[in-house]
Amino acid sequence: MSFAETIVPKEHLLGKTLPDLKRIAAKLGLPAFVAAQIAYWLYKTNIQSYDEMTNISKKVRLLLAEHYDLGVSDPVKVQQSADGTKKYLFPVSSHKFIETAFIPDARRNTLCVSSQVGCKMGCLFCATGRQGFQAQLSAGQIINQLRSIPEREQITNIVFMGMGEPFDNAEEVMKAQEILTAAYGFELSARKVTVSTIGIVPAMEVFLRESKCNLAVSMHSPFDEERRKLMPIQHVYPIKDVIDTINRADLGKYRRVSIEYIVFGELNDTQKHVKELARLLNKTRCRINLIRFHPVPNVPLPPTNEDRLVEFQRALNEKGIVTTIRASRGLDIDAACGLLSTKALIQRENGDF
Amino acid sequence: MNSVESKPNVKFKSVTILSNTEISPNVFLLSFKRDFAFRAGQVLGIAVSSNDDARLYSIASGENDENISLLYNIKPGGKLTPNLAILRPDDTLWITVPFGTYAGSDEPAYWIAAGTGIAPFYSMYRSGLGSNKILIHGSRTLDAFYFSDELLTDFGSRYVRCCSQQEGEGTYHGRVTQYLEALDNLPEDQKYYLCGSAEMVVECREILLSKGVPFSNVVAEIYF
Ligand SMILES: Cc1cc2nc3c(=O)[nH]c(=O)nc-3n(C[C@H](O)[C@H](O)[C@H](O)COP(=O)(O)OP(=O)(O)OC[C@H]3O[C@@H](n4cnc5c(N)ncnc54)[C@H](O)[C@@H]3O)c2cc1C
Ligand code: SF4
Numbered sequence: 330m331s332f333a334e335t336i337v338p339k340e341h342l343l344g345k346t347l348p349d350l351k352r353i354a355a356k357l358g359l360p361a362f363v364a365a366q367i368a369y370w371l372y373k374t375n376i377q378s379y380d381e382m383t384n385i386s387k388k389v390r391l392l393l394a395e396h397y398d399l400g401v402s403d404p405v406k407v408q409q410s411a412d413g414t415k416k417y418l419f420p421v422s423s424h425k426f427i428e429t430a431f432i433p434d435a436r437r438n439t440l441c442v443s444s445q446v447g448c449k450m451g452c453l454f455c456a457t458g459r460q461g462f463q464a465q466l467s468a469g470q471i472i473n474q475l476r477s478i479p480e481r482e483q484i485t486n487i488v489f490m491g492m493g494e495p496f497d498n499a500e501e502v503m504k505a506q507e508i509l510t511a512a513y514g515f516e517l518s519a520r521k522v523t524v525s526t527i528g529i530v531p532a533m534e535v536f537l538r539e540s541k542c543n544l545a546v547s548m549h550s551p552f553d554e555e556r557r558k559l560m561p562i563q564h565v566y567p568i569k570d571v572i573d574t575i576n577r578a579d580l581g582k583y584r585r586v587s588i589e590y591i592v593f594g595e596l597n598d599t600q601k602h603v604k605e606l607a608r609l610l611n612k613t614r615c616r617i618n619l620i621r622f623h624p625v626p627n628v629p630l631p632p633t634n635e636d637r638l639v640e641f642q643r644a645l646n647e648k649g650i651v652t653t654i655r656a657s658r659g660l661d662i663d664a665a666c667g668l669l670s671t672k673a674l675i676q677r678e679n680g681d682f
Numbered sequence: 683m684n685s686v687e688s689k690p691n692v693k694f695k696s697v698t699i700l701s702n703t704e705i706s707p708n709v710f711l712l713s714f715k716r717d718f719a720f721r722a723g724q725v726l727g728i729a730v731s732s733n734d735d736a737r738l739y740s741i742a743s744g745e746n747d748e749n750i751s752l753l754y755n756i757k758p759g760g761k762l763t764p765n766l767a768i769l770r771p772d773d774t775l776w777i778t779v780p781f782g783t784y785a786g787s788d789e790p791a792y793w794i795a796a797g798t799g800i801a802p803f804y805s806m807y808r809s810g811l812g813s814n815k816i817l818i819h820g821s822r823t824l825d826a827f828y829f830s831d832e833l834l835t836d837f838g839s840r841y842v843r844c845c846s847q848q849e850g851e852g853t854y855h856g857r858v859t860q861y862l863e864a865l866d867n868l869p870e871d872q873k874y875y876l877c878g879s880a881e882m883v884v885e886c887r888e889i890l891l892s893k894g895v896p897f898s899n900v901v902a903e904i905y906f
Contacts, residue, residue, distance in 0.1 A: 461881035682796035682820035
């Protein structure tokens with residue numbers, strides 16, 4: 330293809346906030362109310378083409394189509410677990426894919442969305458971390474994971490716990506959480522949306538200030554030395570600073586902070602850990618979510634020991650920290666926490682070595 | 683922990699650039715006068731305007747050197763590095779206090795880097811920690827072995843340059859991962875420091891683990 334023929338992909342409308350859409354309307358010389366009309370079709374319906382935007386004139390629809398793609402795309406594959414969990418595969422560009430997990434249970438239907446293709450954080454226990462980083466997702470690509478699945482109407486909770494570290498893609502994640510919770514968007518309660526981070530402090534501060542959504546922090550060890558071995562981020566943003574950042578924030582009455590804690594058998598489930606967790610979280614209004622470790626091939630970490638897990642939970646509850654054990658879901662299709670990976674589909678690109 | 687090691691500080695202070703030199707295509711070494719203490723391996727937050735978000739850079743000079751140096755490459759379309767590269771001597775740069783706990787020690791160890799990930803090891807070496815280390819540096823091209831004159835003199839055969847795309851005298855032709863893959867009998871009781879992109883760190887870590895190195899002896903810094 331010659332340079333002149335190179336096709337520059339159009340920007341997508343999906344993922345634009347209402348203020349973004351107003352700017353777009355102004356740029357195209359359209360009245361401001363068109364922005365609200367577009368938002369309605371993008372976020373309140375599942376239309377697939379401009380033609381279906383019936384309250385927008387044909388002329389305006391053509392103008393929009395000339396400058397922007399809608400940005401909706403269907404998953405290319407779905408796997409279903411025996412327990413009802415489903416894993417969707419979405420292409421985001423050539424040879425780059427993300428996974429999204431739909432997790433139904435008696436009380437809620439949770440969608441676990443990805444924020445990046447791969448991840449740069451390199452946590453030792455995580456399958457996503459082992460595929461390295463391939464791309465950032467746009468807010469539209471994050472939103473599309475909800476918009477384009479058949480269960481869309483049934484989703485009650487969204488968790489940013491899929492592939493990637495949300496706060497390494499903070500701008501797009503902030504837009505996505507706005508669209509999920511805004512009146513013009515999906516109108517989910519902020520209490521039903523949780524962003525999970527390993528603790529990128531500067532972006533976390535912005536999130537705590539500017540969003541009302543819940544926060545989950547992956548801790549996995551309260552001890553510096555031990556956490557460094559599991560999570561390289563500890564060298565840069567130690568967990569103590571992460572907790573201090575939460576303690577400084579105004580959480581209001583309803584906002585929930587949870588501490589995610591993967592339990593490795595006889596490694597981070599001792600009495601010493603209980604004591605240090607209680608000390609570290611002394612001033613923090615939070616709960617702890619214990620997560621079973623699902624062995625990842627070639628990862629030298631011991632699986633959860635069930636008896637010790639229950640004892641660990643009991644000991645933490647006794648210290649006054651509300652502690653729950655998360656049910657493992659979708660194990661048979663690798664949809665469980667820490668198992669999402671699209672590594673097999675990646676074409677290697679030239680790195681820096 | 684002393685005060686300079688502590689938490690990241692979003693507050694900036696301004697410094698005056700002494701030099702900002704392109705030492706290899708699209709790779710720059712920037713320096714300014716040092717008026718604070720730090721530990722080799724620590725990073726600084728950097729911005730060209732005090733309103734910007736900081737990006738992190740490993741300090742690439744010794745604890746007692748007169749100047750602080752930073753080694754960076756231009757990321758096309760990046761928010762900071764294209765703007766950093768046009769700064770000239772006497773221009774202002776905004777920096778945070780040094781922070782981070784990626785610190786060296788005087789025990790024997792492997793230092794394994796890719797690209798600009800050589801920076802913390804160069805700092806550790808300039809701070810007197812190099813004598814019992816094996817330094818392995820991976821890059822795509824021969825012109826990207828930063829500080830190699832100095833390192834060759836002091837490390838001799840303990841300095842291995844792995845070049846994946848060009849052949850050159852005294853260098854290993856292949857990726858740093860291929861080099862590690864071919865090593866036998868890696869001591870299991872030594873530390874293996876890794877520094878570079880996520881991809882490099884994750885791949886090298888996997889190789890080390892497969893060769894029997896316990897994960898507790900892998901010390902990783904990722905340039906995310
Ligand atoms: C602890 C630490 C130490 C660091 N030390 C150094 C150092 O000494 N020298 C140095 O040069 N850099 C270092 N970095 C990286 C540095 O902080 C910046 O991220 C980098 O210089 C790019 O900044 P930028 O603002 O120009 O680009 P940005 O605007 O941040 O990035 C441009 C775009 O490239 C994307 N991108 C990032 N990585 C990849 C990738 N691997 N593949 C594809 N796309 C990618 C980003 O997501 C973004 O969309 C360090 C990072 C950390 C966390
Ligand atoms: S656990 Fe989260 S932050 Fe860590 S590597 Fe996996 S996806 Fe990235």
